[in-house]
Amino acid sequence: MSLKIKKGDNVIIEKGKDKGKTGKILKFLDGNRIIVEGANIAKKHMRRRSETETGGIKEIPSPFSLSNVALFCPSCAKGVRFGVKILEGNEKVRVCKKCQQTI
Numbered sequence: 001m002s003l004k005i006k007k008g009d010n011v012i013i014e015k016g017k018d019k020g021k022t023g024k025i026l027k028f029l030d031g032n033r034i035i036v037e038g039a040n041i042a043k044k045h046m047r048r049r050s051e052t053e054t055g056g057i058k059e060i061p062s063p064f065s066l067s068n069v070a071l072f073c074p075s076c077a078k079g080v081r082f083g084v085k086i087l088e089g090n091e092k093v094r095v096c097k098k099c100q101q102t103i
């Protein structure tokens, strides 16, 4: 069982133009690149392909490096480092190094 940052985790962006934004990891790509909801938005012009479809500009989150984000701790309300705690029955959970809450 891996206790790294994974898909679905809430992260905070620590570098670049979206610094300070939080979002959910939507996808993991090769080379430790990730796509985060609402972050690193690229505007793409969409062509109308049918009567029912609307054309225009679509905002698509584009990938960036996992090293630009930190796991977001809801109780600290910021990006934190995390450790691993072993529970009864050998279950491992991630805990915030600051407040010790499970994240």
Ligand SMILES: [Zn+2]
Binding pocket: 073, 074, 075, 076, 077, 080, 096, 097, 098, 099, 100, 101
């Ligand atoms: Zn915390």
